[in-house]
Amino acid sequence: EPEVTQTPSHQVTQMGQEVILRCVPISNHLYFYWYRQILGQKVEFLVSFYNNEISEKSEIFDDQFSVERPDGSNFTLKIRSTKLEDSAMYFCASSLGGTANEKLFFGSGTQLSVL
Amino acid sequence: QQQVKQSPQSLIVQKGGISIINCAYENTAFDYFPWYQQFPGKGPALLIAIRPDVSEKKEGRFTISFNKSAKQFSLHIMDSQPGDSATYFCAASKAGTYKYIFGTGTRLKVLA
Numbered sequence: 001e002p003e004v005t006q007t008p009s010h011q012v013t014q015m016g017q018e019v020i021l022r023c024v025p026i027s028n029h030l031y032f033y034w035y036r037q038i039l040g041q042k043v044e045f046l047v048s049f050y051n052n053e054i055s056e057k058s059e060i061f062d063d064q065f066s067v068e069r070p071d072g073s074n075f076t077l078k079i080r081s082t083k084l085e086d087s088a089m090y091f092c093a094s095s096l097g098g099t100a101n102e103k104l105f106f107g108s109g110t111q112l113s114v115l
Numbered sequence: 116q117q118q119v120k121q122s123p124q125s126l127i128v129q130k131g132g133i134s135i136i137n138c139a140y141e142n143t144a145f146d147y148f149p150w151y152q153q154f155p156g157k158g159p160a161l162l163i164a165i166r167p168d169v170s171e172k173k174e175g176r177f178t179i180s181f182n183k184s185a186k187q188f189s190l191h192i193m194d195s196q197p198g199d200s201a202t203y204f205c206a207a208s209k210a211g212t213y214k215y216i217f218g219t220g221t222r223l224k225v226l227a
Contacts, residue, residue: 004158031213042220043151043159043204048213056213091158098213106151106158 002026004107006092012113013082021077021110023092032075033093033104034067036060043091049075050098082114117142119207121218128225134192136221138205141186145207149215150179150190153202162203163190195225 005024013019025032034046047057049067066078075094079086089109095102120139128134138148149164165172165179165188172179178191192199202222206215 033213043215043217045214045216050213058214093158103161103164104215106160108156108158 002105004092004094004105006090006107006110008110009108010111010113012115015084015114016081019079019082019112021079021090021092021112023075023077023107024073025075025092025094026105027073029094029096029105031055031095031098031102032067032069033095034077035091035093035106036088037091037109038088046077046090048098055098079112082112084114087112087114117216119205119216119218121205121221123221124219125222126224128195128223130195130197130225130227132195132225134195134199134223134225135189136203136205136223137187137189138207138218139185139187140207140216142207142209143186144209145216146210147208148179148181148188149206149208150177151204151206151217153204153220159204192223195223197225197227199223200225 007022032049035043037043045058047061048055064080068076089111091109092107093104095104150162151159152162153159163174163177165181167183176193181188202220204220205218208215
């Protein structure tokens with residue numbers, strides 16, 4: 001089965017630093033997402049992206065966050081100035097279509113630790 | 116209104132037993148209810164999903180029961196196996212949005 005690939009698997013950063021989390025979605029998928037999961041808690045939606053623009057974002061996705069599809073394969077999440085509470089597992093996901101009953105394919109995640 | 120409440124938080128079942136995980140929602144606009152399975156160190160993977168126009172959906176050992184009037188749905192794992200040991204998340208979504216609202220997860224352990 002095709003996979004969503006995320007790099008790095010672990011990222012450690014100092015508070016206030018910028019981080020970029022990278023994802024390679026499944027090649028023919030058109031919709032891209034970032035979710036996060038704080039340790040022991042539920043998976044939370046951050047943002048969805050289609051046709052080179054944000055289609056929906058949550059209240060968590062404030063001005064410190066941005067997403068980009070810099071080329072035809074990568075999809076990135078940038079956190080401009082990390083805070084301690086940004087420590088979480090960040091999951092990238094993709095889907096072929098954008099309707100509610102589309103199957104989301106999740107990557108294995110990037111564990112972000114902010115010190 | 117946007118929450119999906121999931122119970123129990125953890126569940127221990129003997130091999131061959133039935134595992135039952137329950138979820139409840141408030142927002143009647145939700146129209147798609149998937150269940151995701153997550154193994155340690157991996158991302159969630161879609162297990163089975165249901166829409167509210169049916170009351171039950173079965174795929175192999177996994178069954179979703181849906182009660183629209185009660186706004187509840189549950190996952191039943193028949194003949195539970197040690198390989199089913201994972202965290203299970205219910206979720207809900209509504210037409211016109213791109214996001215899933217996930218439940219808090221149930222950590223299932225199936226004893227050999």
